[in-house]
Amino acid sequence: MPKGALWNDMLNMKINNINLEKELGKLYAIWLREFKVFLREKSRLVASTFTPLLWLFVIGTGFGSVATNPSTNHVMGHAEWGAAGVGYQQFIFPGIVSMSIIFSSVFFGSYIIWDRKFDFLKSVMVAPVSRSTIFIGKTFGGMTTSLLQAAILLAIGLALGIHYTPVSLMLIVVIILFLSFTLTSLGLAIGSYMESLEGFQLIISFVVFPLYFLSGALFPLNNIPLWLSILTTIDPATYAVDALRSTMLGIAGENPFLADTGILFMFVMGIGTIGMLSFRKMKAV
Amino acid sequence: MISINNLVKKYENLTAIDRVNLEIYDNEVFGLLGPNGAGKTTLIHILATLVKPTSGTANINGYDIVKESSKVRSSIGIVFQAPSSDDMLSGYENLKLHSLLYAVPAHIREKRIKDVLELVGLTDRKDHQVKKYSGGMRRRLEIARGLLHKPKVIFLDEPTLGLDPTSREIMWKYIDKLVKDEKITLILTTHYMEEADFLCNRIGIIDKGKIIALDSPSGLKESLGGEIIEIELKNKGVGTKDTVESILKRYNFVHKVELNDKEGNLVIYVDDASSNLPVILKAIDNDNSSGSHNNSVKSVGFRSPTLNDVFLKFTGREITSQQQEDHAEGGFMERYAQYENK
Numbered sequence: 001m002p003k004g005a006l007w008n009d010m011l012n013m014k015i016n017n018i019n020l021e022k023e024l025g026k027l028y029a030i031w032l033r034e035f036k037v038f039l040r041e042k043s044r045l046v047a048s049t050f051t052p053l054l055w056l057f058v059i060g061t062g063f064g065s066v067a068t069n070p071s072t073n074h075v076m077g078h079a080e081w082g083a084a085g086v087g088y089q090q091f092i093f094p095g096i097v098s099m100s101i102i103f104s105s106v107f108f109g110s111y112i113i114w115d116r117k118f119d120f121l122k123s124v125m126v127a128p129v130s131r132s133t134i135f136i137g138k139t140f141g142g143m144t145t146s147l148l149q150a151a152i153l154l155a156i157g158l159a160l161g162i163h164y165t166p167v168s169l170m171l172i173v174v175i176i177l178f179l180s181f182t183l184t185s186l187g188l189a190i191g192s193y194m195e196s197l198e199g200f201q202l203i204i205s206f207v208v209f210p211l212y213f214l215s216g217a218l219f220p221l222n223n224i225p226l227w228l229s230i231l232t233t234i235d236p237a238t239y240a241v242d243a244l245r246s247t248m249l250g251i252a253g254e255n256p257f258l259a260d261t262g263i264l265f266m267f268v269m270g271i272g273t274i275g276m277l278s279f280r281k282m283k284a285v
Numbered sequence: 286m287i288s289i290n291n292l293v294k295k296y297e298n299l300t301a302i303d304r305v306n307l308e309i310y311d312n313e314v315f316g317l318l319g320p321n322g323a324g325k326t327t328l329i330h331i332l333a334t335l336v337k338p339t340s341g342t343a344n345i346n347g348y349d350i351v352k353e354s355s356k357v358r359s360s361i362g363i364v365f366q367a368p369s370s371d372d373m374l375s376g377y378e379n380l381k382l383h384s385l386l387y388a389v390p391a392h393i394r395e396k397r398i399k400d401v402l403e404l405v406g407l408t409d410r411k412d413h414q415v416k417k418y419s420g421g422m423r424r425r426l427e428i429a430r431g432l433l434h435k436p437k438v439i440f441l442d443e444p445t446l447g448l449d450p451t452s453r454e455i456m457w458k459y460i461d462k463l464v465k466d467e468k469i470t471l472i473l474t475t476h477y478m479e480e481a482d483f484l485c486n487r488i489g490i491i492d493k494g495k496i497i498a499l500d501s502p503s504g505l506k507e508s509l510g511g512e513i514i515e516i517e518l519k520n521k522g523v524g525t526k527d528t529v530e531s532i533l534k535r536y537n538f539v540h541k542v543e544l545n546d547k548e549g550n551l552v553i554y555v556d557d558a559s560s561n562l563p564v565i566l567k568a569i570d571n572d573n574s575s576g577s578h579n580n581s582v583k584s585v586g587f588r589s590p591t592l593n594d595v596f597l598k599f600t601g602r603e604i605t606s607q608q609q610e611d612h613a614e615g616g617f618m619e620r621y622a623q624y625e626n627k
Binding site: 022025026028029030032033036037040041118119120122123124125126127128129130284285 | 330333334335336355356358359363365367368369370371372373374378381382383385386387388414430
């Protein structure tokens with residue numbers, strides 16, 4: 001597919017105002033459907049809020065006690081966060097927020113397999129809606145749901161002693177949206193190639209968990225072997241965790257905040273483009 | 286108006302649509318009749334621009350399905366074989382969603398939704414989630430959705446598949462009313478003979494990707510010539526058909542002898558069955574008493590031809606009925622659980 005075709009729809013939108021209004025209506029319709037379904041699937045909502053809390057409080061407390069135990073603190077690199085007066089639970093809090101975004105975004109994207117399985121996708125594709133509009137509507141849906149779930153966690157963060165300022169909140173929201181756009185696109189790209197539900201387990205094992213574990217959500221990345229650091233470097237979530245950590249905890253990250261954001265933005269553009277291209281190539285039936 | 290020109294769709298080792306040429310006129314109800322895997326759904330999917338043809342093309346409402354797919358999509362409505370509404374949303378919400386996708390102008394949107402809901406009789410259930418709808422209601426919602434943007438052409442893919450007889454009759458009435466009220470062209474696929482007979486102005490019989498017969502239901506039935514005598518013999522082998530065929534071939538009024546493969550009865554196409562039936566029975570009886578064959582007649586009947594007979598004649602076999610896949614309901618976890626159970 002020629003690269004020019006990718007932006008054709010958007011170009012048309014800009015040129016023709018009436019088209020823009022119609023396209024926005026279609027975009028809104030797709031977004032609204034995703035949002036409503038998300039709110040109605042209570043089990044999904046509860047599960048996706050509960051799992052991060054489990055990590056935060058069970059792993060956070062359990063490993064926290066190992067990390068603060070003088071006999072093991074060299075193992076856990078305790079000095080790293082201890083020096084800044086930050087406990088292990090607080091240290092992993094930005095990582096757990098990222099985890100919630102990783103899980104909800106990738107799952108949200110790959111949910112397209114169900115849309116296809118239950119023929120809903122076919123009914124959207126037979127409507128006069130461009131693939132790009134469907135794609136963007138879906139990513140907006142993914143961003144909205146990720147943001148809502150993160151908001152619940154952010155509120156719980158207050159109880160853990162995380163302080164927010166208007167500026168830090170704004171930066172946090174930007175990072176959350178970048179990460180969730182990237183990963184929803186990734187999920188949609190993968191989902192657009194998968195024809196059966198069997199692949200869903202593979203996504204969990206080979207996409208979701210690696211993204212999470214390699215992001216530095218649970219441990220600092222400054223003292224890891226080379227092979228691991230190569231893997232963490234290509235994980236977009238690494239930069240989100242780092243940026244969130246420096247914003248939320250006020251400690252210096254591995255990279256400056258702007259560098260994290262810049263790299264994350266490159267992932268947004270790169271994976272977003274891949275996602276949209278896969279979506280355009282996807283078979284309708 | 287739809288014109289299909291030399292349409293071909295090939296999959297790796299299968300020709301799903303084989304050089305189909307077809308004209309469908311304004312305001313007609315056109316039925317595509319065929320067994321499973323005949324290519325009905327593939328043809329509909331190609332016309333609805335969901336699948337690209339391997340070669341050939343078609344023109345719908347003046348738009349080419351390959352070059353102007355977006356315009357084609359705006360001008361058609363389609364009701365798929367399996368309900369495709371989102372069952373987590375209410376009927377109203379599904380219609381709202383699609384009215385936005387089809388860019389129905391804002392000032393008439395609500396009225397249009399109200400109208401189609403009324404047409405399919407779902408007004409009082411519009412705020413219920415679709416997962417609480419019965420199979421027939423889901424189908425009607427799909428039809429409502431197909432009508433939202435006032436398309437000139439509507440495709441119905443097996444509109445009554447999996448419905449119980451009562452719901453099926455209700456559905457037929459809706460479709461009939463629709464055609465009369467809305468002035469649309471309707472293309473439906475079915476493998477129910479009565480459905481095609483009841484609803485369609487013209488029928489195309491499709492088998493192995495080819496249109497093998499094309500006429501009005503009565504035209505098709507007349508093409509068989511005369512009437513049908515059905516004979517049940519005591520000995521129901523394939524050999525008996527050949528024997529009887531050889532006995533009867535000397536009579537001009539006998540057109541064809543077929544074996545009904547479901548019941549093993551002989552189906553004999555004849556002119557003027559009431560006066561020729563005794564002749565046929567006598568001939569079979571004579572053959573029995575004269576020689577080695579044991580073809581004594583157990584029962585006999587005669588009737589006017591049905592579409593079933595037409596189908597049997599053109600394809601050499603009966604249409605078999607089709608099992609419908611269960612359509613999963615509910616949300617993400619329910620869907621997943623249901624999937625796991627399969």
